[in-house]
Amino acid sequence: MSRFAANLGFLYAHKPFEARFAAAAEDGFKGVEYASPYEWPAHVLAQHLQEAGLQQVLINTPAGGADAAGVRQAWAQGLRGTACLVGQEKAFRYGVELALEYAQALACPRIHVMAGVATAADAGDRRTWLHRLAWAAEKAASNSQHPVTLLLEAINHVDMPGYWLHTQAQAFAALQEIGHPHLAMQMDFYHCQMTEGDALAQWQRYAPSRLVQHIQIAGAPGRHEPDVGQLPWQELLVALDEAAYPGWVGLEYHPQTTTTAGLGWLKQLHL
Numbered sequence: 001m002s003r004f005a006a007n008l009g010f011l012y013a014h015k016p017f018e019a020r021f022a023a024a025a026e027d028g029f030k031g032v033e034y035a036s037p038y039e040w041p042a043h044v045l046a047q048h049l050q051e052a053g054l055q056q057v058l059i060n061t062p063a064g065g066a067d068a069a070g071v072r073q074a075w076a077q078g079l080r081g082t083a084c085l086v087g088q089e090k091a092f093r094y095g096v097e098l099a100l101e102y103a104q105a106l107a108c109p110r111i112h113v114m115a116g117v118a119t120a121a122d123a124g125d126r127r128t129w130l131h132r133l134a135w136a137a138e139k140a141a142s143n144s145q146h147p148v149t150l151l152l153e154a155i156n157h158v159d160m161p162g163y164w165l166h167t168q169a170q171a172f173a174a175l176q177e178i179g180h181p182h183l184a185m186q187m188d189f190y191h192c193q194m195t196e197g198d199a200l201a202q203w204q205r206y207a208p209s210r211l212v213q214h215i216q217i218a219g220a221p222g223r224h225e226p227d228v229g230q231l232p233w234q235e236l237l238v239a240l241d242e243a244a245y246p247g248w249v250g251l252e253y254h255p256q257t258t259t260t261a262g263l264g265w266l267k268q269l270h271l
């Protein structure tokens with residue numbers, strides 16, 4: 001299980017959040033990820049990690065909000081990040097600084113910087129997005145205690161209509177243009193399969209760049225276990241080995257029954 005991380009926002013969803021750490025450890029996971037740590041004080045989460053013997057491998061920037069109350073309400077208000085939204089400068093900077101504080105407290109080396117959903121009032125702007133990512137990468141670079149890499153994830157428009165960043169090509173072009181060592185790509189094979197239709201080909205296209213520094217997986221369509229649906233999950237895992245991918249694979253799916261019962265696809269790998 002050494003390369004697989006349990007996404008505690010998706011897995012063990014029938015348990016209270018605090019109980020999901022121990023549940024993941026019992027199933028053999030060594031790493032966990034979840035998008036939003038901001039509902040809990042960082043030291044409480046650090047304690048859960050330590051007690052369960054787990055590493056935090058990924059968090060997201062807040063969905064929005066320019067203060068603590070705004071951050072807590074943002075997801076329910078339909079916000080999905082601020083990086084490309086011209087009118088959200090203050091929220092973007094607040095969110096990056098807050099995420100970096102949490103990353104330090106949780107010794108978490110990766111932060112997914114959410115781009116945002118275009119609206120009639122704020123359609124999003126590429127130059128703004130690139131400029132802000134460069135600013136955030138400099139902030140991450142100056143955070144010296146635990147090095148942090150900021151990640152760009154393309155998200156499909158069936159699950160998140162209007163999401164600014166929805167193709168691997170968009171993410172890759174931005175990374176090449178900015179060219180900052182603290183910026184990299186998060187490839188979610190589920191979104192990739194839904195948008196581009198061939199996650200394996202996309203992986204093979206971008207793997208040589210070594211810019212893919214986090215992966216997530218779910219079956220497509222449906223977003224259940226990887227072995228439910230058309231995702232070529234076995235070929236993908238072999239391809240990760242062939243490319244000597246050194247990072248984590250986050251299990252970001254809705255189990256069909258219980259999380260533990262749905263881990264058969266992973267157990268059959270003898271990991």
Ligand SMILES: O=C(O)[C@@H](O)C(=O)CO
Nearest residue numbers: 035060112153155188216
């Ligand atoms: O794929 C997803 O939905 C997540 O990885 C995410 O960060 C946005 O919620």
Ligand SMILES: [Mg+2]
Nearest residue numbers: 153188216252
């Ligand atoms: Mg994802």
